[in-house]
Amino acid sequence: MSDIYGVPSSMLSARRHLRRNSSPSIDALRDDLNESTPLPKLDLSGSRSSKMFSPASSILNSPIAMSPSSSSSSIRSAAQTHQYRMNAAQEHRTYHDSCQRLLTHIASVKNICDDLYRNNKEHSVFYPPFPKAQQQQQQQQRLTPQRSMTASALAGLDSTLHLETASQPDMKGPSSIVESLYNHHNRRTSIQSDNLASSTSTLIGANSLHASFLKQEFNILHLDMKVGYASTNVHSALEKTSIANLLDEKLSQCKRHLDNLYNRVADTSSKVLVTGDLNAGKSTFVNALLKRELLPADQQPCTNMFCEVLDATINNGLEQVHAIPQVDLYDRLNPNTYHIIEMRHLDSFIMDDLDQDRYQMVKIYTNDARATQESLLHNGIVDIALIDSPGLNTDSLKTTAVFARQEEIDVVVFVVSAENHFTLSGKEFLWNAANEKTHIFIVVNRFDSIRDKERCKRTILEQIRQLSPATYEDADDLVHFVSAGSVDLEPGSRKLDAPDFARLEERLRAFVLGNRTKSKLLPAKNYLVNLLLDIGVLSEANQADAAIKHKEANEMLEQDLPAYERLLRARDRMLNQVERMAENAVTVMQQHTVEHLQEAADQVHHAIQPLEYPGILLIWQYAQDLCESMAQALVQEIRSVEQQTRQDTEQTLTNLHQVAEDQLGNFPRVANADGMFLRPRDRRLVIQVETTDFFDLMVDDKFSGCALSMGAVAMVGGRVMGFKDAVSSLWNMSSMMGINNIRRFALPVVGVVGASLLVYVVADMRYAVERKLVRKFKQAVRDTGYVDAQSHRIGRDARKVLRVEGWEIQSRLQKAIESKENKRNELELVIHTSQESMAYFSALLEKSTMLLDKVESVHIDQSKIEEPLKL
Numbered sequence: 001m002s003d004i005y006g007v008p009s010s011m012l013s014a015r016r017h018l019r020r021n022s023s024p025s026i027d028a029l030r031d032d033l034n035e036s037t038p039l040p041k042l043d044l045s046g047s048r049s050s051k052m053f054s055p056a057s058s059i060l061n062s063p064i065a066m067s068p069s070s071s072s073s074s075i076r077s078a079a080q081t082h083q084y085r086m087n088a089a090q091e092h093r094t095y096h097d098s099c100q101r102l103l104t105h106i107a108s109v110k111n112i113c114d115d116l117y118r119n120n121k122e123h124s125v126f127y128p129p130f131p132k133a134q135q136q137q138q139q140q141q142r143l144t145p146q147r148s149m150t151a152s153a154l155a156g157l158d159s160t161l162h163l164e165t166a167s168q169p170d171m172k173g174p175s176s177i178v179e180s181l182y183n184h185h186n187r188r189t190s191i192q193s194d195n196l197a198s199s200t201s202t203l204i205g206a207n208s209l210h211a212s213f214l215k216q217e218f219n220i221l222h223l224d225m226k227v228g229y230a231s232t233n234v235h236s237a238l239e240k241t242s243i244a245n246l247l248d249e250k251l252s253q254c255k256r257h258l259d260n261l262y263n264r265v266a267d268t269s270s271k272v273l274v275t276g277d278l279n280a281g282k283s284t285f286v287n288a289l290l291k292r293e294l295l296p297a298d299q300q301p302c303t304n305m306f307c308e309v310l311d312a313t314i315n316n317g318l319e320q321v322h323a324i325p326q327v328d329l330y331d332r333l334n335p336n337t338y339h340i341i342e343m344r345h346l347d348s349f350i351m352d353d354l355d356q357d358r359y360q361m362v363k364i365y366t367n368d369a370r371a372t373q374e375s376l377l378h379n380g381i382v383d384i385a386l387i388d389s390p391g392l393n394t395d396s397l398k399t400t401a402v403f404a405r406q407e408e409i410d411v412v413v414f415v416v417s418a419e420n421h422f423t424l425s426g427k428e429f430l431w432n433a434a435n436e437k438t439h440i441f442i443v444v445n446r447f448d449s450i451r452d453k454e455r456c457k458r459t460i461l462e463q464i465r466q467l468s469p470a471t472y473e474d475a476d477d478l479v480h481f482v483s484a485g486s487v488d489l490e491p492g493s494r495k496l497d498a499p500d501f502a503r504l505e506e507r508l509r510a511f512v513l514g515n516r517t518k519s520k521l522l523p524a525k526n527y528l529v530n531l532l533l534d535i536g537v538l539s540e541a542n543q544a545d546a547a548i549k550h551k552e553a554n555e556m557l558e559q560d561l562p563a564y565e566r567l568l569r570a571r572d573r574m575l576n577q578v579e580r581m582a583e584n585a586v587t588v589m590q591q592h593t594v595e596h597l598q599e600a601a602d603q604v605h606h607a608i609q610p611l612e613y614p615g616i617l618l619i620w621q622y623a624q625d626l627c628e629s630m631a632q633a634l635v636q637e638i639r640s641v642e643q644q645t646r647q648d649t650e651q652t653l654t655n656l657h658q659v660a661e662d663q664l665g666n667f668p669r670v671a672n673a674d675g676m677f678l679r680p681r682d683r684r685l686v687i688q689v690e691t692t693d694f695f696d697l698m699v700d701d702k703f704s705g706c707a708l709s710m711g712a713v714a715m716v717g718g719r720v721m722g723f724k725d726a727v728s729s730l731w732n733m734s735s736m737m738g739i740n741n742i743r744r745f746a747l748p749v750v751g752v753v754g755a756s757l758l759v760y761v762v763a764d765m766r767y768a769v770e771r772k773l774v775r776k777f778k779q780a781v782r783d784t785g786y787v788d789a790q791s792h793r794i795g796r797d798a799r800k801v802l803r804v805e806g807w808e809i810q811s812r813l814q815k816a817i818e819s820k821e822n823k824r825n826e827l828e829l830v831i832h833t834s835q836e837s838m839a840y841f842s843a844l845l846e847k848s849t850m851l852l853d854k855v856e857s858v859h860i861d862q863s864k865i866e867e868p869l870k871l
């Protein structure tokens with residue numbers, strides 16, 4: 001039971017009792033004590049006062065203080081006890097307050113880590129590069145054992161930090177942390193005042209960014225990547241996303257560690273591990289502390305497993321032994337996680353049970369009938385659990401060392417037999433444990449069996465000096481030469497011949513209480529401070545990085561704007577120009593084609609001149625050859641026009657490409673005129689030879705002239721004489737010649753005329769067919785629109801080729817614009833995200849700085865570590 005401030009009710013009743021029974025007031029007594037009567041030295045050895053912890057709590061419940069020899073000394077002792085209790089209560093209140101505040105801050109820092117973790121998932125957080133040399137130096141620091149710290153003021157702090165480092169292998173070495181703590185204020189000032197400057201300076205370039213964080217390496221968020229046995233700079237080895245993944249992992253570790261710290265700070269109990277050589281008297285020592293024959297003690301090795309002794313009040317006041325097969329799974333409220341062993345069977349279970357291997361440890365809940373001021377387990381301030389461990393030998397050494405290194409072990413008590421001094425196993429354990437805990441509480445037991453006690457003390461202290469220098473520094477408080485076996489375990493009795501043990505009890509209690517701050521609060525506070533400093537550095541680095549990106553992106557966007565606008569304007573202009581150039585070229589080519597083909601058609605009769613006339617008998621073939629010759633002549637001309645068009649198209653392509661290259665830069669031409677007109681197609685104009693093509697009565701000049709003259713004569717004659725006259729004159733002539741004469745001459749005349757006509761027709765047939773076919777061919781050229789069709793075809797083919805290049809130019813223009821727009825969009829996104837990032841990290845910096853102030857303001861009584869509390 002305790003009051004609202006956590007003062008145990010036993011203390012309150014003692015206070016009330018003092019008020020009722022003592023005539024002088026407490027204050028008067030205190031004044032009296034302070035002014036006239038020097039406080040009795042609690043250190044029975046009379047040596048220098050403790051540097052490690054306050055004697056306030058150590059004197060609390062001191063049996064010395066409780067053994068009055070006279071009434072004045074009784075009053076003084078009561079006042080002293082009361083004062084110590086008051087101080088202890090005050091200490092406890094402060095401790096409690098610090099606990100509560102640290103718990104709140106741990107939760108807040110965890111929220112920040114969660115937030116940062118989420119942010120890192122969304123946008124990879126920038127991890128600032130640190131110079132290699134510095135990293136190596138820091139790695140060196142991590143590897144170098146921190147055993148040479150001379151300042152004892154730092155030693156306590158350092159030991160805690162060392163413990164912290166052990167649980168977080170990736171953390172900085174203690175020296176760095178202490179240094180960073182000392183430099184903290186300077187750094188924070190620099191963080192704030194340099195904020196603008198660093199952002200501005202980092203805008204100049206990555207090198208200046210690099211330089212601005214030279215002195216701000218991370219304590220906890222340090223990322224290290226092992227390549228083989230060597231660490232390497234993450235920046236030189238990993239991509240940005242991989243670094244972000246590493247940071248993710250690191251933040252997860254931090255969150256887990258914060259949870260552990262939370263549990264540790266929230267845990268009101270303190271654990272004391274009692275270890276030492278076989279048969280050194282560990283169990284006897286634990287029994288002596290409990291003032292009860294609880295654990296079996298024997299000359300033969302008997303403790304085979306870890307036995308944790310706890311106050312039964314934790315177990316609803318029930319005295320029970322829980323044999324635990326798997327410590328991780330142990331839950332007092334879940335009987336499936338342990339087996340209950342009856343208390344009366346405890347001895348046989350620990351000493352003889354062959355089934356022991358099934359269990360990792362036993363928890364013994366025991367009632368302590370003594371008053372809180374006498375009980376170590378149930379002292380009203382903190383729940384202490386004593387853990388008796390198997391004697392050290394090569395088998396158990398490793399297990400016990402691992403156990404001792406566990407975070408929840410607040411104090412390691414090493415029991416060494418005064419008869420045997422330190423064995424090899426003991427030395428090895430102590431050497432390793434000193435690395436972790438720095439200060440070890442050493443009980444040199446069985447001192448009663450030593451004859452030359454001074455020599456024994458000297459030898460053992462010298463060994464301790466070598467094994468654990470920090471412990472040796474505070475040997476008065478931490479090294480005790482006792483005989484646990486001589487402590488009277490009878491309830492109520494107290495042997496006067498065991499004052500050393502009583503003193504040991506005081507110092508152990510004080511050491512546990514002092515270490516409670518050291519092992520719970522200080523690591524939590526240091527971790528929070530370091531983590532918040534790291535978050536500050538990370539925020540600063542990200543702010544600066546975002547500022548650089550923001551500025552660079554803005555500059556690039558601005559610089560690029562004229563080129564982008566020029567490209568947009570050029571797009572329409574160039575596409576028009578390309579279209580126009582291509583169209584003009586095609587028109588010219590078509591005109592050229594028309595002119596040439598028309599000319600060729602007009603002059604097609606020249607094509608028949610070289611043909612040899614094979615004679616009347618082959619005139620049909622001749623007519624066909626004429627057609628073929630004219631068709632070929634035209635085809636020939638078309639080919640020549642096509643060739644010309646190909647060259648013109650090639651030239652036009654070159655011109656178009658040049659125009660595009662002026663705007664878009666060099667790029668390969670895709671269109672090619674070489675492939676034009678290669679498709680085999682029949683370009684010939686075919687006309688059919690017909691029979692009528694061989695007779696051309698009307699077209700011959702002579703014949704037509706004759707016919708015309710005959711017609712004219714007939715017409716004129718008819719007109720002049722009249723038709724009747726003409727018919728009558730013919731009749732008259734025939735009458736004159738007589739009908740017989742006419743008959744006789746008519747036939748030969750007709751024959752001569754017919755033959756002449758036939759000769760003429762035959763003789764004229766070659767020319768007739770030539771004339772007729774030429775006319776027919778030209779007519780066909782006109783009728784079929786041959787020239788226009790060919791011109792159209794040639795123009796179409798040229799346009800097709802030119803369009804290919806036009807499309808390419810258009811697509812390149814479009815791509816150039818799209819690429820520019822994409823880049824501009826990316827830059828705008830960078831501007832947007834960097835703005836967000838600046839705002840986020842600025843808020844984070846502010847938040848972490850404020851939280852840092854709060855964490856730093858948590859009062860942790862370092863006088864417990866550095867200076868004894870003076871009354």
Ligand SMILES: Nc1nc2c(ncn2[C@@H]2O[C@H](COP(=O)(O)OP(=O)(O)OP(=O)(O)O)[C@@H](O)[C@H]2O)c(=O)[nH]1
Pocket residue numbers: 277278279280281282283284285296297298299300301302303304389390391392445446447448449482483484485486
């Ligand atoms: N003379 C003397 N004997 C002691 C003292 N303390 C313990 N013993 C004896 O030493 C023997 C071993 O004691 P334990 O307490 O069992 O020793 P331990 O270190 O727990 O033994 P293990 O757990 O087996 O390693 C017992 O016979 C005790 O009676 C002491 O202060 N003086």
